[in-house]
Amino acid sequence: xxxxxxxxxxIEGNQYFPPDSINRESVRKSSTHTTxxxxxQASYYxxxxxxxTNKDAAWFYPEPKDAAKEIKGYVAFWKGVTVG
Numbered sequence: 121x122x123x124x125x126x127x128x129x130x131i132e133g134n135q136y137f138p139p140d141s142i143n144r145e146s147v148r149k150s151s152t153h154t155t156x157x158x159x160x161q162a163s164y165y166x167x168x169x170x171x172x173t174n175k176d177a178a179w180f181y182p183e184p185k186d187a188a189k190e191i192k193g194y195v196a197f198w199k200g201v202t203v204g
Contacts (some may be wrong), residue, residue, distance in 0.1 A: 122146050122167060122178075122201065129191055131143040131159075135203050136194035139180075148193075152176045167201060177201050 125141035147165035150173075154162050159181055167177040177199040184192050197203055 122169075123195065131188070131191060131195060134196040134198070135165065136191045136196045139193040139195065142195050147178055148173075150176050150191065154169070154179075156188075157179075158185060159191070160185040167197070167199075173196075174199055 122143055123137040125137050125139045128135040134175070146168055148168060149203070150164040150166050152164040156162060160183060162179045162181055164176040165178040165180070167174040176191050178195050178197045180193055180195045181188060181191055182193065
């Protein structure tokens with residue numbers, strides 16, 4: 121399991137998991153960054169499962185803009201990662 125929490129925050133259809141709910145053995149920081157006009161600069165993690173790497177399959181906002189301050193450090197997943 122990559123993450124588990126009853127306290128996720130849903131924004132734009134994505135579930136953001138609290139930082140302490142992430143299995144840190146299954147993620148590795150990536151050098152990728154993107155920018156959202158209202159959330160700010162996102163940083164990414166590669167997700168590692170059974171020795172396979174899914175590059176940039178998780179993202180988070182280390183220093184979000186004020187409009188998104190509630191998701192500071194929270195992690196969301198995509199690229200084939202099932203959230204349910």
